[in-house]
Amino acid sequence: MSRSTRSKPGLERRRFLQQGALAGAALVAAPRVAEAQAAPAAQAPPPVMTHAAEGAEPADVLTLRDDERAGSDFMVDVFKSLGFEHFFANPGSSFRGLHESVINYGGNKSPELITCCHEESSVAMAHAYYKVDGKPAGVMAHGTVGLQHASMAIYNAWCDRVPVYVILGNYADAAIRRGAEWYHGVQDAAAMVRDFTKWDDFPWSLTHFAESAVRAYQVAMTPPMAPVVMVLDGELQERPIARGERLVVPKLSMPVPPQGERGAVEEVARMLVAAEYPVLVADRMARTPNGMTLLIELAETLQAAVIDQGSRMNFPSRHPLNQTLRARAAVTDADVIVGLELADYWGTVNALRDQLHRSSRQVAKANAKLVSITTGDLYIRANYQDFRRLQAVDLAIGADAEATLPPLIDAVKRLVTADRRRLFEERGAKLTQASRAAAEAARVAATYAWEASPVSVARLSAEVWAQIRGDDWSLVSSYYSNDQTNWPRRLWNFDKSYQWLGHAGGGGIGYGAPAAVGAALANRRHGRLSVAIQTDGDMMYAPGVIWTAAHHRIPLLWVMNNNRAYHQEIMHVQKMCNGRNRGIDRGEVGSQLVDPNIDFAKLAQSMGVHAEGPITNPNDLGPALRRAMAVVKKGEPALVDVVTQAR
Amino acid sequence: MSEMKVLVAVVLLALAGPPLERSRLAAEPALRTQESRPGAAASQQPSRRGPGVPAAPLGRVDAGGVLFKKVGCYQCHGNEAQGGLSGPRIGPNLFPSTRFFEYLRKPTGEMPPYTVKVLSDQDIADIYAWVQARPRPPAVNTLPQLAR
Numbered sequence: 001m002s003r004s005t006r007s008k009p010g011l012e013r014r015r016f017l018q019q020g021a022l023a024g025a026a027l028v029a030a031p032r033v034a035e036a037q038a039a040p041a042a043q044a045p046p047p048v049m050t051h052a053a054e055g056a057e058p059a060d061v062l063t064l065r066d067d068e069r070a071g072s073d074f075m076v077d078v079f080k081s082l083g084f085e086h087f088f089a090n091p092g093s094s095f096r097g098l099h100e101s102v103i104n105y106g107g108n109k110s111p112e113l114i115t116c117c118h119e120e121s122s123v124a125m126a127h128a129y130y131k132v133d134g135k136p137a138g139v140m141a142h143g144t145v146g147l148q149h150a151s152m153a154i155y156n157a158w159c160d161r162v163p164v165y166v167i168l169g170n171y172a173d174a175a176i177r178r179g180a181e182w183y184h185g186v187q188d189a190a191a192m193v194r195d196f197t198k199w200d201d202f203p204w205s206l207t208h209f210a211e212s213a214v215r216a217y218q219v220a221m222t223p224p225m226a227p228v229v230m231v232l233d234g235e236l237q238e239r240p241i242a243r244g245e246r247l248v249v250p251k252l253s254m255p256v257p258p259q260g261e262r263g264a265v266e267e268v269a270r271m272l273v274a275a276e277y278p279v280l281v282a283d284r285m286a287r288t289p290n291g292m293t294l295l296i297e298l299a300e301t302l303q304a305a306v307i308d309q310g311s312r313m314n315f316p317s318r319h320p321l322n323q324t325l326r327a328r329a330a331v332t333d334a335d336v337i338v339g340l341e342l343a344d345y346w347g348t349v350n351a352l353r354d355q356l357h358r359s360s361r362q363v364a365k366a367n368a369k370l371v372s373i374t375t376g377d378l379y380i381r382a383n384y385q386d387f388r389r390l391q392a393v394d395l396a397i398g399a400d401a402e403a404t405l406p407p408l409i410d411a412v413k414r415l416v417t418a419d420r421r422r423l424f425e426e427r428g429a430k431l432t433q434a435s436r437a438a439a440e441a442a443r444v445a446a447t448y449a450w451e452a453s454p455v456s457v458a459r460l461s462a463e464v465w466a467q468i469r470g471d472d473w474s475l476v477s478s479y480y481s482n483d484q485t486n487w488p489r490r491l492w493n494f495d496k497s498y499q500w501l502g503h504a505g506g507g508g509i510g511y512g513a514p515a516a517v518g519a520a521l522a523n524r525r526h527g528r529l530s531v532a533i534q535t536d537g538d539m540m541y542a543p544g545v546i547w548t549a550a551h552h553r554i555p556l557l558w559v560m561n562n563n564r565a566y567h568q569e570i571m572h573v574q575k576m577c578n579g580r581n582r583g584i585d586r587g588e589v590g591s592q593l594v595d596p597n598i599d600f601a602k603l604a605q606s607m608g609v610h611a612e613g614p615i616t617n618p619n620d621l622g623p624a625l626r627r628a629m630a631v632v633k634k635g636e637p638a639l640v641d642v643v644t645q646a647r
Numbered sequence: 648m649s650e651m652k653v654l655v656a657v658v659l660l661a662l663a664g665p666p667l668e669r670s671r672l673a674a675e676p677a678l679r680t681q682e683s684r685p686g687a688a689a690s691q692q693p694s695r696r697g698p699g700v701p702a703a704p705l706g707r708v709d710a711g712g713v714l715f716k717k718v719g720c721y722q723c724h725g726n727e728a729q730g731g732l733s734g735p736r737i738g739p740n741l742f743p744s745t746r747f748f749e750y751l752r753k754p755t756g757e758m759p760p761y762t763v764k765v766l767s768d769q770d771i772a773d774i775y776a777w778v779q780a781r782p783r784p785p786a787v788n789t790l791p792q793l794a795r
Contacts, residue, residue: 354757443793445729448730449725450785452726456725466792466794567722571719577765578762579759584717584718587719645721645731646722646726647734
């Protein structure tokens with residue numbers, strides 16, 4: 001239905017808004033065009049929100065009749081059909097119609113509304129929620145101010161190729177806008193994020209909405225996945241429709257992820273079987289828990305080294321073929337490297353030296369054969385530069401890596417001879433020895449500064465691991481969580497898909513805290529213990545997420561890695577200080593979070609959360625963690641503030 | 648906002664670069680150190696430098712500890728020089744003094760260079776003395792938190 005053919009209830013509502021709510025603005029019957037042009041001074045001023053307008057008696061109050069329902073009720077029907085279980089939102093009037101339909105018509109169940117204190121938090125929660133659940137969550141926000149808040153988190157999700165379903169409210173028709181709606185109104189709401197979303201639409205009718213809503217879901221969930229935006233007109237949400245009006249909820253038909261071309265897959269198999277030192281490098285590979293299972297099968301068949309770059313949980317951390325802790329050595333030794341959904345292939349086989357004059361060198365052998373399997377080859381956007389440097393490879397397969405693993409495994413198995421198998425076993429034994437040595441070195445490294453105060457991050461990680469290792473745990477946010485060799489990755493036994501959730505994607509700080517809440521919400525139904533190692537600088541972006549966790553009874557153990565600064569930035573400034581010979585003793589100016597120190601325990605307690613700290617003696621940490629875990633196991637969040645060293 | 652993947656490159660380079668070939672480094676001579684606790688005497692350890700080569704300055708442990716913080720060593724190497732995600736462990740007993748000096752002046756990895764304008768030879772000697780004086784850690788198998 002186009003706007004020009006809207007039904008009578010829509011016109012009535014418009015009349016109510018013009019004659020009623022705007023009456024206090026001295027709006028009179030609209031002049032004819034000719035009259036208005038002849039006497040512009042007599043035109044009514046633009047409608048503005050005034051106290052008088054708000055208080056004026058409406059001329060014509062409309063309520064839904066028994067034979068009517070709201071347009072947004074039908075929207076909820078569509079969203080339910082897509083299987084949404086949660087919508088994250090900070091409330092906003094431009095989607096008030098949908099809000100009301102979610103909580104009343106939909107019963108606030110599937111989707112359930114999760115109250116957030118910042119739109120950036122809403123999106124980050126949905127981002128991490130997907131990584132646990134494998135299903136997108138919805139985010140509702142104003143089309144202007146809400147999206148502006150949300151945009152960095154949408155960019156993170158884009159860079160991480162994670163689907164987030166963003167629903168924006170907007171009053172398109174200027175004739176019916178209240179005062180605030182002018183600030184919240186926009187011609188093209190999605191324009192602001194179009195560079196880093198995959199698709200958007202602004203439907204003009206409910207039928208148009210239904211088709212676009214389903215299409216948006218399909219687009220978001222088809223690899224390479226990415227956020228999508230649906231802009232919902234406020235009037236379309238609020239306009240009554242006849243209960244008998246025939247509106248169809250379209251069937252969702254998900255495209256099958258593309259599999260690599262057979263001949264190319266067989267060529268990769270030949271290269272792998274013939275290789276002396278093949279290395280499998282996985283980044284955004286495991287879309288589903290089966291992705292890890294498949295990579296294990298391929299690696300074990302070949303007895304090949306695996307490097308898990310950590311955007312997804314691709315490979316068990318303690319698998320003997322896991323060479324992540326010695327990744328550079330493995331790449332240097334490789335004669336065949338197969339990249340599986342790598343965000344940065346160039347950075348995998350090259351090194352950039354960040355000094356005053358930057359330089360780079362190739363670390364892979366010059367004659368190493370490079371293979372890429374990624375949906376990244378099928379989709380690229382301009383402007384934002386998350387596509388990284390172009391890496392020439394010997395064989396590029398534009399396909400979904402997880403979908404391509406089964407035929408690749410089959411092809412490899414067909415080619416393996418008894419002689420090759422013997423060589424594979426010898427190689428596997430050496431790799432096992434190397435990974436064990438690396439793991440043992442990590443354990444020993446953690447013993448240094450064991451008794452130090454502030455607490456070393458290694459000690460913190462070891463203490464947390466000692467408490468959770470017997471539980472069904474999930475690390476929902478982690479210290480510099482994009483780093484595949486951070487302390488939990490070095491010390492803990494990650495072997496389940498939900499135990500490691502990758503990172504923010506775009507490097508936007510402020511992701512960790514809300515992501516922990518979103519992931520913990522997804523873990524809650526499975527009874528998992530959600531643990532976050534939470535940096536202080538990240539938490540300070542939007543600490544209202546603590547309240548969200550408390551309000552919705554989301555069990556989550558927050559362990560603050562409170563090093564009282566943005567230390568990575570200090571390192572950058574120090575590099576400038578040194579390179580310019582100006583002395584380094586002021587390098588912390590502008591990046592520290594001291595004077596006053598932030599008391600995160602009090603912050604959490606102010607929002608009704610059990611919290612302890614600041615803990616400076618490492619020997620106090622274990623008991624505090626045990627007390628906090630007891631609270632979490634009762635179904636609530638808890639926080640332990642630990643004052644830590646820089647890195 | 649942070650370019651986090653750059654950090655990964657920093658870490659990998661720091662962990663893999665030539666300066667960390669420790670077996671080679673261990674063969675080089677050590678700097679003299681002085682315990683700077685009250686009444687402590689200077690170390691009498693002889694320099695292994697050749698004839699005519701001036702001995703490195705005598706390091707002062709306490710002064711080195713202050714400098715270690717002041718000039719930002721702790722940012723990458725940890726408060727106790729134990730190493731971190733962005734820099735390797737540098738003490739105790741890992742690097743001979745000559746290599747320590749050389750690397751600070753002309754690093755081959757990601758560490759920013761410390762020229763004489765920023766850090767004098769005496770400063771480096773002090774830092775080295777402090778790094779060498781770090782306590783040995785407990786044996787890993789005595790720590791239940793690190794049980795495999």
